[in-house]
Amino acid sequence: MLRERLAAAREAADEAYKERTVYKEKMHAAYGSRENGVRYLRKVNNLHILKPDGRCSCGMRRGCRTAEVIYTHWVQSMIQKLDEIDKQREAELTAADFEEDWTLTLWDRYMNDDGTARTA
Numbered sequence: 001m002l003r004e005r006l007a008a009a010r011e012a013a014d015e016a017y018k019e020r021t022v023y024k025e026k027m028h029a030a031y032g033s034r035e036n037g038v039r040y041l042r043k044v045n046n047l048h049i050l051k052p053d054g055r056c057s058c059g060m061r062r063g064c065r066t067a068e069v070i071y072t073h074w075v076q077s078m079i080q081k082l083d084e085i086d087k088q089r090e091a092e093l094t095a096a097d098f099e100e101d102w103t104l105t106l107w108d109r110y111m112n113d114d115g116t117a118r119t120a
């Protein structure tokens, strides 16, 4: 009786763990998709920079419809957040001390730049 209950509890816990993993993967995929979308919006943003006289860097003299979309609060906010994320990632990579990573150190010591092993 107790053994059956323990087995059922274990099964329920395993099922919950699997479900959590599935949702976690879906969430990461969704974040990745959104990030890709915002990267494209940032590219479009850089092609449609409005000048003080109302002209757009794309060549439109007035009323660039793309700039109207790109300059909405949500799009600008997402681009700003992406810029901050990229800056943070770059800072983390700059701060990382790769010399402390023995695998990279060993790789450099024993491998040539073309990926072949050093002989001497």
Ligand SMILES: [Zn+2]
Pocket (backbone or CB within 6 Å): 047, 048, 049, 056, 057, 058, 059, 060, 064, 065, 066, 067
């Ligand atoms: Zn434009």
